[in-house]
Amino acid sequence: MPGPCNLVVLLSGAGSNLQAMIDSFAHADTPVRIRAVIANRADAHGLERARAAGIETRVLEHAGYAGREAFDQALIALIDGFAPQLVALAGFMRILSPGFVRHYHGRLLNxxxxxxxxxxxxxxxxxxxxxxxxxxxxxxxxxxxxxxxxxxxxxxxxxxxxxxxxxxxxxxxxxxxxxxxxxxxxxxxxxxxxxxxxxxxxxxxxxxxxxxxxxx
The missing domain is CATH 3.40.50.170 (Formyl transferase, N-terminal domain)
Structure with a gap:
């Protein structure tokens, strides 16, 4: 049988929708594995929720990039390192570039x-x-x-x-x-x-x- 669906969650803040997913997918027979949580703010509380659940976290702050496209390309590289089948936006306060959206067409939810x-x-x-x-x-x-x-x-x-x-x-x-x-x-x-x-x-x-x- 195929393994669970790898999910990467992007957030910027409290992460209450992430917590709902953590709680929903906590069972051993779940079809979903939250592979990583990525935030564009180091102080996002959602990162603490992820760490408490044993989920890998990453921070990628957009201030260090020349523009939206450059940040999104770095974000794509970071996300794809976790080989997700699905990416979920959970209060990710960034307008995504067309190239980012096309890269995840059909596997990006909000x-x-x-x-x-x-x-x-x-x-x-x-x-x-x-x-x-x-x-x-x-x-x-x-x-x-x-x-x-x-x-x-x-x-x-x-x-x-x-x-x-x-x-x-x-x-x-x-x-x-x-x-x-x-x-x-x-x-x-x-x-x-x-x-x-x-x-x-x-x-x-x-x-x-x-x-x-x-x-x-």
Whole structure:
């Protein structure tokens, strides 16, 4: 039987989605092995989470490079040293160059705190409230050259309460992120999820443009 799927996680901050993956893939029969965690900030708390779980860590700070493309080429070399089948962005606060995205086409996932295609970019919880949205949520998608625009895999929706603040809404959305991101990674590792010329397929069948939609 083939071994587990090697996963490299990129992050810049607290690493709560990394922790959800660590917890989800802790069992001996898991189809996923978190091979390494790479951060572009030496003070990223996610590195401590990884070390506590016995996962290799690396820091590659972008300040030492002449530009985005030079940094991304160094990052590719570092990632590929761990021979991953999948790379997951978990709060990696860098806009990736087209060359980086093409290099990992079909094996690069991201999680975004909105129901894409609504509210691409930053400050999504505040923007959802300002727009009067009745529901908000999070999305896992394959990464393409369009920022927050790649094909969707799975979304989780939460109802927006009349008294919600950006902080209360963020807490409920984060709880759903911690459910759907490990789920999407597991699907990929099990060979159920694929991005090809036909788009995203799940168990051999095309996924709708909205991906799987979960309403807890």
């Amino acid at each position: 999680i975004h705190p909105s129901l894409l295609p609504r509210h691409k970019g930053l400050h999504t919880h505040q923007r959802a409230l300002e727009a009067g949205d009745s529901e908000h949520g999070c999305s896992v998608h394959f990464v393409t050259e369009e920022l927050d625009g790649g094909p969707l895999v799975v979304q989780a929706a939460v109802a927006v309460a009349p008294d919600d603040t950006p902080e209360t809404l963020a807490r409920r959305v984060h709880a759903q992120e911690h459910q759907i991101y490990p789920l999407a990674v597991r699907w990929f590792a099990e060979g159920r999820l694929c991005l090809s010329e036909r788009g995203v397929t799940f168990d051999g069948q095309p996924l709708p443009a909205s991906g799987h939609l979960i309403r807890p």
